[in-house]
Amino acid sequence: MFIHKIDEDVSLKLIELSDDERVFDLTNNSRDHLRAWLPWLDKTTKLEDTKEFIKICLNGFAENKSMNTVIIFKEQIVGVAGYNSIDWENRIAYIGYWLGKGHQGNGIMTKTARALTDYAFNDLNLNKIEIRAAIENKKSRGIPERLGYVKEGVIRQSEWLYDHYVDHVVYGILAEEWKGK
Amino acid sequence: MFIHKIDEDVSLKLIELSDDERVFDLTNNSRDHLRAWLPWLDKTTKLEDTKEFIKICLNGFAENKSMNTVIIFKEQIVGVAGYNSIDWENRIAYIGYWLGKGHQGNGIMTKTARALTDYAFNDLNLNKIEIRAAIENKKSRGIPERLGYVKEGVIRQSEWLYDHYVDHVVYGILAEEWKGK
């Protein structure tokens, strides 16, 4: 019901239980595509798993610890994005996102990440946002780079991806840096 | 962040913790006005009480048992409305609402209740909606009556209001009745 409209084509909607089938179908249809960089595909094999994920999202939102949205492009759910966690003591949000197969290259995720950055600084009054991406994941790294995030380090062997470890690049942007943009 | 736009002036926004001050101020400024028909004013005397209320709302939303919104009129929070509870087994939603002092008479609540009725039937696929109002509360009863709800009974001494009991009129509308409208 609740929508944050970014432009004519792209909106964010707080994820809800009634999105379960559409999010699961998107996951299922993009399984190989997503599995290259996301660690949870093999644990998300049936609708019930997506339901469980949405419940965790909603509890995190209710406790003011996270906020997950579905990305709507031309009335279709094409991805998930949000704050995986919010550290209120240090005023930092951690943004995460993924797009289903075939939806890349339209600028959807750049717009989404810009909207989430804006909201974190302007409405939630946070001080910093971080985005992490695997060092080889060029597409994902392009998002914070296009938005002017600063590369702060390469955290080695940060994530186990089915059969190998992956290094993460950490990008960060400060409230004072964003304001100038 | 998340908005359901009803028309140029009126929107509903999922209630969030960051709304606490504005909702508490609205409550405080409308205290005498609201106390005539709502039983919780004497238990809502400080900001912390409103925070507690919002947490209960968010937990209910996360568990898919209720949904509460703030009503925004010309960028200002003017009231609270939503489904106090949703009975999924019998597919019934129970709508509740209040407007702060000075915001009556602009049709805000009728639009809000219509939007909530629409959403319950069209998106949540429910079968019935009920609205209860005190028998003497003409303004509140006007809302379901204008929307074509059917009066189903007068439940006597249904609520204790500080120092006396109040009879409630129960209004209901069925999905099949709403479709024709």
Added chain:
Amino acid sequence: MFIHKIDEDVSLKLIELSDDERVFDLTNNSRDHLRAWLPWLDKTTKLEDTKEFIKICLNGFAENKSMNTVIIFKEQIVGVAGYNSIDWENRIAYIGYWLGKGHQGNGIMTKTARALTDYAFNDLNLNKIEIRAAIENKKSRGIPERLGYVKEGVIRQSEWLYDHYVDHVVYGILAEEWKGK
């Protein structure tokens, strides 16, 4: 162990875990009979389900939110009755009941409901009692009618019964009305 004796033949006993087999057998032997008006038969198919129900009853009793009893007629459990919930803020109890097949027509339920009404007003000091019955369920409606309860409304499509909705008649009686009886 604990009994409320109504007359020579009829008593109420707080439901206990050790009643599980007798309550389940009664349910099982009256399955078709009860299924006409009660929605939970298809979810009560094995002893474990009745145990779960009794635990919920006992927790409700421990939290002072409900009170369920087994009805004993000539040393045999013949039904279940009690306050499904007690609304202490508004001082209202909601009575529910059922009798196993073959035990109707002996006045057992009228005596039971009278005793529960008495206890709610005299000992619990409540202000109102409500009983709901499906509009077509003549036998069930006869109980509050015989005890002088007032018909307060017909709540349409109030309950989903396996494959159709059922309208409920709401009956209520106030403490001041009961005292004259």
Added chain:
Amino acid sequence: MFIHKIDEDVSLKLIELSDDERVFDLTNNSRDHLRAWLPWLDKTTKLEDTKEFIKICLNGFAENKSMNTVIIFKEQIVGVAGYNSIDWENRIAYIGYWLGKGHQGNGIMTKTARALTDYAFNDLNLNKIEIRAAIENKKSRGIPERLGYVKEGVIRQSEWLYDHYVDHVVYGILAEEWKGK
């Protein structure tokens, strides 16, 4: 509401929240008397403490782990007795009890303990009952002795009583022993 009648004068009633004032008053009026042998008097100084105790009793009953009753003598609450805990794996109940000041010497507690012993063996189908009493507490020790319980040991310094340790005599009776009586 629920009573287990022992004889014309003495009954047991499952303890309920509505007994709070009467149990607290009895405690308060017997404070010095009870403090000689019971360790909880200094932690039971206001009505709220007795309420908390009753809630613990009711939760224990709901979970089938204990059962506490008030002893009613000529329509007045004169004490508390019951199974402090029930060990279902080994089928043992542990009986505890106290009488308010001035109610001793009428045989009330012997009748009560006999009824609790009967119920444990005949209805709960337990195998053993234990009663513990401080070695110097002649009156309390008289109860199991009169009922034929066997002295099984003296557990030294078993309980801290405000400013000194107390030795406990353990009495036990087996189902097979009780049947002969």
Added chain:
Amino acid sequence: MFIHKIDEDVSLKLIELSDDERVFDLTNNSRDHLRAWLPWLDKTTKLEDTKEFIKICLNGFAENKSMNTVIIFKEQIVGVAGYNSIDWENRIAYIGYWLGKGHQGNGIMTKTARALTDYAFNDLNLNKIEIRAAIENKKSRGIPERLGYVKEGVIRQSEWLYDHYVDHVVYGILAEEWKGK
């Protein structure tokens, strides 16, 4: 990681989740041997059961209610010992223990029980320790007897062991008695 060294050969180590396989294997290889006196063998048939037991141990330790260790003899886990519960109000610890098959007769358990008795009096500042053993279990009874514990009673039919009841001898030692040793 954390060790309490008793002598060159024997140590106690706080039980940890990573001990699960070694404790389960020890249990499995000593099954018939242990089943003679311990009631939980038939409920410990797979690794998961031992894991569950270790979690309960760790929770009890975190809540300061119990403390369980694995006994290490020449770098091998040979048994489990500890305080099954600690009664802080009355300052009593209840020691329990078992050794795997083939490890008896080396004095391991006497050293272990002595260390646990020492620690309870000297570090935890308790007032009494109790050890219970089945009346026929000569080896187990030898431990408290060698350490100078006093026999305080025989609690009849205290434990159900698969197909028969077992009497327990209760041994106790007081802080003042231990100091002289």
Added chain:
Amino acid sequence: MFIHKIDEDVSLKLIELSDDERVFDLTNNSRDHLRAWLPWLDKTTKLEDTKEFIKICLNGFAENKSMNTVIIFKEQIVGVAGYNSIDWENRIAYIGYWLGKGHQGNGIMTKTARALTDYAFNDLNLNKIEIRAAIENKKSRGIPERLGYVKEGVIRQSEWLYDHYVDHVVYGILAEEWKGK
């Protein structure tokens, strides 16, 4: 009771509730010293706060999510160190530590961090360890540097310290790197 001996002078002991006074006194006596780099001093003003911290430590240990120890130097508690969290999915431990005033410069913390690194790789079988230190905190940064940890990044404005943000240097070491040492 449970000790991990590093050398003649230095040991680690799993933190326990009975350490509360010594840890609180150490905190209190080092307050200004610690406040320069640790954010929790103003929330640790009474014994109860340290107790609460220890309970959180013990629960984390019981759930296998963290492990905190007190550092003992010549029989005196001089600091706290451990794994603030363990990420089992990615096999990473996060080490944290602090020393009370006057205990720096003895090599205690380097030995402690080496022992914790050893244990994480050799016993817990983890793949990576991270240590974070404020960029200006030379003493703290010296620990991972001396142990051969690799500097992986500078995470800007990572922590709010009473009245300003602090940048964190992230150091990491991999299992394969440690083995060669």
